Amino acid sequence: MTTQASGDALVSLNGVNKHYGQLHVLKDINLQVQKGEVVVVIGPSGSGKSTLCRAINRLETIDDGDIAIDGKKLPEEGKDLAHLRADVGMVFQSFNLFAHKTILENVTLGPIKVKKVAKGTADKEAMALLERVGVGHQAPKLPAQLSGGQQQRVAIARALAMKPKVMLFDEPTSALDPEMINEVLDVMIQLAKEGMTMIVVTHEMGFARKAADRVVFMADGQIVEDATPEEFFTNPKSTRAKDFLSKLLTH
């Protein structure tokens, strides 16, 4: 599934460029993600992976090029953008659970306010999701009372509650203690198995090997390689990727 063709990609980026002042953070990015595909984006820090991820639901604006979700171009600010974001789940490095809401409310707020789902239905669905990610018994607590791993699993449930077409993960395990990383990755692997379309920015090579359909390697704002995990990890083509992988393997 390494082909870049087809106009019916679920997420499609064409000629995307972005600058932070002098810094050219995204250089002519082209990326197509098909329905059900799990794409893992890796690369050294500062390579633009997070910016890429955040640009897909317009948390970062782009200078030129275009981004489309399910055939629809990302709108400018406003109601249309909000509608489109409802279809794109986002999981952040720092969880970003709503600090003044309970765990249950964190998950139900989107469905109730954005999709106008009745509270009873939303509660029931949210509880099922919380059970699924293993934090059902934490429902009445506030986010600050949960561990990082638990908070991140709630954040995944919150995104899933909107029944998104695609899930974006922006370094979901980078802020976690080592022993909590696996509980989050397990949920993500499960999600991948169920056929969710996912774009995952991560440093977890194990996850990339296990769950990814494709690995996209970024360096200096460019996509340097785009290959299957097998191909990428055993036989990287570019020197940048070889260099990056050799540094990982020395530890």
Place this chain on the structure above:
Amino acid sequence: MDAVIASLPEYWDGFLRTLYLSVISGIIALIVGTLLAAMRVSPVAALRGFSMFYVEVARNTPLTIIFFFAAIVLPRLGVKFEQFEVAAIIALSSYTAAFIAEAVRSGVNSVPVGQAEAARSVGMTFTQVLGFIVLPQAVRTVIPPLINILIALVKNSSVAGAFFVLELFGYGRQLSNDYGNQVLWILLGVAFFYLLITVPLGLLAHFVERKVAIAR
């Protein structure tokens, strides 16, 4: 002292009018100030510009001049009102709204940006993000400066006394003339009635601050 006791009905009338001016202006200023703060953080450049312009003009102009505009210039421009209280409320609320806007804006900025990003990511519109996620969390940091501003508003309402409104300070001036030999007592009486409003406000601030403090 007996002048104060003899004038209790006037004091009471003035106290009620001061309270009335403060409460009405305070409510209007809270609403307008919050709207101004929302405009200031909105994605629409024109709204941001308007809010910034308004706040800078209103908070950097002496209150007396704003009163002068409301009480004397506005009627000449065709804005008619029956009582000068209306002019006082216009002046006090438009002046105070600028300070409230700044306090609310700083509160909004105190909420981590990730909270708004997460809310936008689930598909909330700008007003929903502000109303459901950012403002409820901003309230916690905004309460103390807001109460300060409201205390200042109560005291600022004394300027109305110079613009034909018989509130506490207006009566104070009148009574000082009537009892020329007891001016000190008369003014102490005026101060006492102001404290009757402002001290409870301060206590309320302490109470609310403890009530809304929450772990992040």
